[in-house]
Amino acid sequence: MTNDREDSLAYLEKKRFFDSLMTVYGRKTVLEALQDSSTFIYRLHLAKSNKPAGILDEISTLAKQKGAEIVYHDRQALSRISKNAAQDQGVAADLQLRGYQLYDEFLRNNHAKNYTLLALDGVHNPQNLGMIIRSACAGQIDGILLPQKGNAQIDPLVIKASAGTVFRAPLLRCKDLPEALVDFKKKGTVVCALSSHAPTELKKFTPDAPCIYVLGNETEGVSPVVAKLCNESVRIPMNNGVESLNVAVTAALIAFR
Amino acid sequence: MTNDREDSLAYLEKKRFFDSLMTVYGRKTVLEALQDSSTFIYRLHLAKSNKPAGILDEISTLAKQKGAEIVYHDRQALSRISKNAAQDQGVAADLQLRGYQLYDEFLRNNHAKNYTLLALDGVHNPQNLGMIIRSACAGQIDGILLPQKGNAQIDPLVIKASAGTVFRAPLLRCKDLPEALVDFKKKGTVVCALSSHAPTELKKFTPDAPCIYVLGNETEGVSPVVAKLCNESVRIPMNNGVESLNVAVTAALIAFR
Structure with a gap:
């Protein structure tokens, strides 16, 4: 035995x-x-x-x-x-x-820290994924939760769009996003969706706990199953009747708040 | 006669x-x-x-x-x-x-106003141009100086990447960027280059005059002839040894300061 x-x-x-x-x-x-x-x-x-x-x-x-x-x-x-x-x-x-690890490893090593993560919920365009990685790596982001399911995966196009930052970016692997979000929430992490309909503005949102910002699909936004797991949602105010920003731009605005 | x-x-x-x-x-x-x-x-x-x-x-x-x-x-x-x-x-x-005009028209109609413009100096990638237009239109930008020479021009790819915002964005046409910048400077406009070597941080830069932020080429940055015309330069601080941001991301960080 x-x-x-x-x-x-x-x-x-x-x-x-x-x-x-x-x-x-x-x-x-x-x-x-x-x-x-x-x-x-x-x-x-x-x-x-x-x-x-x-x-x-x-x-x-x-x-x-x-x-x-x-x-x-x-x-x-x-x-x-x-x-x-x-x-x-x-x-x-x-x-x-250095920066590439399983999300539960990150969770174990960072408990009680006030980290800021991005989570990707259906980002399909490799250029967007590469740009998100580049901005997150350059900005104030401690990890990018990249589920194996439903998102673009690291391939030559993504690596090119990331300007090579993939190799040093804090990438947290998970199989399935909802499962990972549940684990983070158990440890007191706030899960916040970006949504154009949210009442709170990103600039005015200052969580006093670790926080994961969820970026949804390029056209559909955050998926219903993930939206249900979010305990906050914020929006970025826009002029001229523009309805949404590119998802990589949204990621950058969070990374460089 | x-x-x-x-x-x-x-x-x-x-x-x-x-x-x-x-x-x-x-x-x-x-x-x-x-x-x-x-x-x-x-x-x-x-x-x-x-x-x-x-x-x-x-x-x-x-x-x-x-x-x-x-x-x-x-x-x-x-x-x-x-x-x-x-x-x-x-x-x-x-x-x-509504938003598409010659730069001198804008200059005539906005003197003594405290506008913020972006100027493009060699942005060749149509996707970047489209994304810049989308972010500028949604954010706090009063005009995008788009020279006919040396930049991507409005085409179906740009329009797609802009998510249709090209049709309502404040686009200021000029033939040649240096000529337009000289005209703006004569009216007291500050011309500021984005450069990774600049001593001042974007966040700490608060000009008390109208200001044009110059975004350079994707690999070369701001061209020498334009750099000479700039009376300020600012940088965006970056982590993890990342050397530069995507030009459309930089535009967005200015538009949503």
Whole structure:
């Protein structure tokens, strides 16, 4: 029995470790990731079918310098790792990033702190996601709750739009946003939706507890299931009959309040 | 002689009028422009070669309701009007927009007022231009100085990224930015560059005169010739070693100070 339990724990430990890695793909993207001084690389994955190319040599050299394991795969196995055969160009990398972690890890390490987070609820446009990450990373945001479901995921377009800040941004992974929000609320975190109909103005909203600002989908806004979990909502007043702001602009206005 | 002078004046008057029109093209774009209650349309231009289509009927009906002249052209003449044969889809419209004017007109009508303008110095990306217009229109910006040279111009991509706010935004046309800035400076307007190296923080900068904030190119920043004309420069402080913000985000932070 003890052995089984130890095996389970080891499995969970291992799973947590792999869940904490960010896999990126594409030659230019992997090269840029390796050139960023703040990234650590766990494994470099290469397709056996790759033809020799200068950029591949650069990638391999940098990966070795950073102490990565280099693994060669057949094309199919590589596309299972990258999850994007059409764009991986025979290269993927598992990165360990300072700012990239599971949300419950963040919650454990930051209790009783007065953090400010953004949570994304259906941000589909990769350019918007990249811009949100860039602004949040530059501004006063302690983490971006990025659910695996229903949002754009980190891909070369997002990385480009983020101007490379993805590699140092505080990204908090979760599977499902409502579940994560419930966990944060249990610890006393205020969950606040951005909504054009809210009575309170963002500028006048100064929560005295840690707070998560929820940014909704580009056209639909915050989803009903998430809206129900919000205990506050705020709006940004607008002139000239403009009905809404771009979601990345909204994120920036929160990050630079 | 008198007749010559009157002819010249009439010509200049006419030129000013046509310069004050915004020509848009593309079926969906023209339809959306006509559907916006704040737009007036002077002329609708249609290619004689257009095959019957429901959207063309809608466009013509709306144009008539708004009192526009409808003019039919051969394909080549239409593309000289739209200046984009590849994307005009046989339709162009000359719009009269409340907020769209020549910069010297604005200058004449707003002297001694404490306005805040944005000026664009090499913003090439249509999505950025659209987002800047949307944020400026929603926020506290009295005009966007948009030089014809060296910037993206109003096209269907820009209009889409602006979420249609182009039709009501305060857009100030000029040919050449340095020339316009000199004219504004003569009237006591402060010209302020956004620059990551500036000693003063945007938040601490509170000019007691009308002010133009100059936003530079996405990678190069403000051009040297424009930088020389600026009598102030400010920066937005950034965390995590991020070097710059997206230009549309910077515009939004100024618009919602």
